[in-house]
Amino acid sequence: MFKNQLIANDIFYVGVNDRQKHKFENMIPLTNGVSYNAYLIMDQKTALVDTVDISFGDLFIDKIQSQLQGRTLDYLIINHMEPDHSGSLRIIRQYYPEIIIVGNAKTLSMVEGFYGLVENVKEIKDGEILSLGSHKLEFFLTPMVHWPETMMTYDQGEKVLFTGDAFGCFGTLDGAVLDTDMNVNRYWDEMVRYYANIVGKYGAAVQKALKKLTPIDFETICSTHGPVWRENISEVVDLYDQLSRYKGAEGVVIVYGSMYGYTELMAETVAQGLAEAGIKDIIIHNVSKTDSSYILQDIFKYKGLIVGSPTYSNELYPEVESLLRKIEIRGVKNRVFGYFGSFTWAGAANQRLKTFGETMKWPTAEISVEEKQGLKTENYQALLELGHQVAELVKLPYLESQHCG
Numbered sequence: 176m177f178k179n180q181l182i183a184n185d186i187f188y189v190g191v192n193d194r195q196k197h198k199f200e201n202m203i204p205l206t207n208g209v210s211y212n213a214y215l216i217m218d219q220k221t222a223l224v225d226t227v228d229i230s231f232g233d234l235f236i237d238k239i240q241s242q243l244q245g246r247t248l249d250y251l252i253i254n255h256m257e258p259d260h261s262g263s264l265r266i267i268r269q270y271y272p273e274i275i276i277v278g279n280a281k282t283l284s285m286v287e288g289f290y291g292l293v294e295n296v297k298e299i300k301d302g303e304i305l306s307l308g309s310h311k312l313e314f315f316l317t318p319m320v321h322w323p324e325t326m327m328t329y330d331q332g333e334k335v336l337f338t339g340d341a342f343g344c345f346g347t348l349d350g351a352v353l354d355t356d357m358n359v360n361r362y363w364d365e366m367v368r369y370y371a372n373i374v375g376k377y378g379a380a381v382q383k384a385l386k387k388l389t390p391i392d393f394e395t396i397c398s399t400h401g402p403v404w405r406e407n408i409s410e411v412v413d414l415y416d417q418l419s420r421y422k423g424a425e426g427v428v429i430v431y432g433s434m435y436g437y438t439e440l441m442a443e444t445v446a447q448g449l450a451e452a453g454i455k456d457i458i459i460h461n462v463s464k465t466d467s468s469y470i471l472q473d474i475f476k477y478k479g480l481i482v483g484s485p486t487y488s489n490e491l492y493p494e495v496e497s498l499l500r501k502i503e504i505r506g507v508k509n510r511v512f513g514y515f516g517s518f519t520w521a522g523a524a525n526q527r528l529k530t531f532g533e534t535m536k537w538p539t540a541e542i543s544v545e546e547k548q549g550l551k552t553e554n555y556q557a558l559l560e561l562g563h564q565v566a567e568l569v570k571l572p573y574l575e576s577q578h579c580g
């Protein structure tokens with residue numbers, strides 16, 4: 176019944192869209208949904224590349240059977256074991272008991288660990304080739320993008336690279352699958368948000384993978400999330416290169432927590448200082464209102480970060496503290512930093528923010544402001560100056576040594 180989209184000769188899209196789940200990994204809002212992409216190669220032997228979230232297992236089987244037309248499934252190639260892709264592994268094995276599960280040593284260990292499957296598995300090594308007939312599949316191990324077993328599969332004849340999560344993004348596929356058949360503008364920010372939240376810590380591993388891919392002449396990228404990339408390949412690879420180098424554009428994100436508006440007023444004043452100094456991309460986020468996945472997205476996009484927080488129970492405002500931990504965990508590099516705070520009877524916020532900047536090893540504005548109660552003229556001027564100083568730091572060129580993750 177299903178007419179699966181053709182990606183290249185004998186290669187069909189058999190993925191699904193998820194518009195039901197509210198939060199990816201139970202944490203990250205799926206505002207625009209997400210697709211779980213899987214691909215079926217119809218050759219002398221048939222091969223499925225990755226599976227989908229088990230919530231869509233029935234639909235997935237229907238799509239596969241529509242294509243196979245009674246043929247069997249010979250191989251299941253697993254590029255990534257996270258359950259949004261491996262979740263339908265057991266149901267596939269139930270329908271096709273003879274299927275050979277193909278993966279590297281770490282993959283197969285997880286196949287056993289997650290699903291208890293040890294029979295009919297084939298371990299492949301880096302650079303090994305599996306022939307399906309006319310299609311020759313070459314495997315590239317790309318560990319820690321963003322799990323230890325992650326790998327990519329290259330169809331040499333069709334020049335199609337199956338990349339797992341790499342080059343993926345949030346957002347469902349609404350009709351078309353190939354980027355040549357759609358307006359892709361809505362996916363760019365979702366690619367940054369995906370990268371910042373899911374892959375963000377592993378910039379060095381992504382750089383290593385990108386170098387490994389350099390000699391490969393691929394013309395199509397089949398990721399496990401979002402569009403199949405063909406006419407935007409250079410943009411997609413460039414974006415991944417920039418993100419994994421932690422190289423931000425000339426702009427500043429101001430994140431603040433504020434209970435009664437006093438710290439918010441400080442944030443607006445700093446923004447005015449940035450604008451006076453010529454910064455055109457200034458994004459202000461109220462940490463209590465904007466989900467942190469979007470704040471992290473913008474932090475990965477722009478070079479400057481300024482954080483403001485009230486003192487709360489002699490600590491940082493808890494929502495700000497939570498965000499700082501998320502930044503620390505990702506080891507975000509190459510940012511320039513500024514901070515300000517407020518308090519009513521005893522200040523502690525600025526000291527924590529200062530320590531945060533030192534921990535991250537980011538160049539930090541010399542001036543910082545910690546206001547007691549309402550904003551006074553002297554501190555108003557100092558906040559403008561904080562904006563000026565961060566603007567100057569943002570405008571300094573990146574040094575080559577700063578680039579790599």
Ligand code: FEO
Nearest residue numbers: 255257259340399
């Ligand atoms: Fe889309 Fe790392 O799973």
